[in-house]
Amino acid sequence: MNSFKKIEEFGNRTAVYAERNYSYFEMVEIADAICREVGERTLVFCLCSNNKESLFGYVGFIRGGVVPVLLDASIHIDRLRRLINLYKPTYIWARSDNQDLLKSMDRSFVFGDYTLFKRRTPFQHNLHEHLALLLTTSGSTGSPKFVRLSYENIFKNAESIARYLDINADDKPITTLPMNYSYGLSIINSHLICGATIIVTDASIMTKDFWELCRGQRATTFGGVPFVYEMLDRLNFEEFNLPSLKKLTQAGGKLSPMLSRKFSEVCNRKGIQFFTMYGQTEATARMTYLPYDKSLEKAGSIGIAIPGGKLILQDDNGNKITAPNVIGELIYIGENVSLGYAESLFDLSKKDENNGILRTGDMAYFDQDGYFFITGRIKRMIKVYGNRISLDEVEGLLNEHGYDCICAGTDDHLYIYTLKDDSVQIKKIIKEKLNLKGFKVMKIEEIPRNHFGKILYSKLPNMNQLQSPEPVTGNLIYATKL
């Protein structure tokens, strides 16, 4: 199942607005030309910004059975080189002025500001027949781990989303999230299969350009992670006059109860449907949604399973929880559950390892009406502006650079503990490699451990109480594009 193969049926309808209108017919023509140049089922890297070049490249690769890895165009060159070594992409679709690629690869096809760069030494990839797409998981920790997605994953999820959001050809989403981020990509997929028009912009919602475009092109919808809603709140969204806006979606982390209530009320007053959703890249994008007419009554809930999906809770002994208000691990079952992970090109031939079942690592309960609420996380993960960061991976990265550190924290607050006087160097690495800033580094006398040597993270000094907390600010996967 590859629904992009049918989108030329939308013909002269506008597929994309990017400085001008591009019809579905025109988009498909360009997309297929990019893919035709690749000419075989192989692996390509697509360095994405929210522009027509990235989008058309993606559409072409999916249509033509070429497997793209969607990466942020602002990816650090060291990380890109590492990924090239691990995955040996045959082509890289990137900005034509990319100096590093100009030196190391041959140029072939050009469209707009992008060039298809060709690998100099051919490599034969062994790709599983269902493999369609690879997305990064924990955005900025520099991990080479990708989520393997099939054509069925992408389009089953897109169809389900289109159904519960009632997407139709008259919808006009404007981009607020990067297309290489699963949530941003799901907005594109679910609208393209419905013949809708995507307003593509790299402008931040903090700029006048964005709002002029939103108004001028009469956008009907956009999505946002919690930070987007914090920005909208700061911009006095309630006073905005955007009559075309009909639907707002929120995912990528839990909105504060105050903002959740506020946006439910404001949207209700303005006649905007406000949907809270929950998902992970490991499930393509979305797993649950809270219907807009329940947004106030069930504020704070992630809602119910998307059409075609199922949610269950499991207790510590692996038994299914059937009573309301009992906390257990949230497990999702559906056709959008990814095939598994890849850590190098040798994993690209692997078959489906999840079989439609995803252990989310989140703890949750459901209420008497069957609405789910997340209470915490099992894994050592924090969300920094909607992006999952593995504390173990940050520790691993620092370790690679010769720093023995312990990482802890809560959502939007990353704390790094060290035994030496190396805070300055640690800060520099985190800033350069992860593009994070505003996190805290603290020197401690010893690492608290139990008798078995296990680190007692709860016994680490709480940096929040030591000084006024400064939120972690990061140039993360989506934050760069807001």
Add this chain to the structure above:
Amino acid sequence: MMKNIEKYRNAFIAVLDLEEDDVSEDLALGVTREWDSIGHMTLISEMEDVFDVSIDSEWITEFNSYMSGIEILKRLGVDFD
């Protein structure tokens, strides 16, 4: 007494975690790597605190470069001379 232009400059250094030498009149939202949306929110709050002004939403979206920020603050009565 620190001059306003120095306070302005220091706000960029502190909020965006820039080096002294990185600060120039070319800084721009979305162009300067450190000046992303998250940095922007913090920068606006910092300017409001430092200069004791309130920057409304329209001006937040116009505050997109080092130079336009000075213009906006001037309009709010901050003296840069």
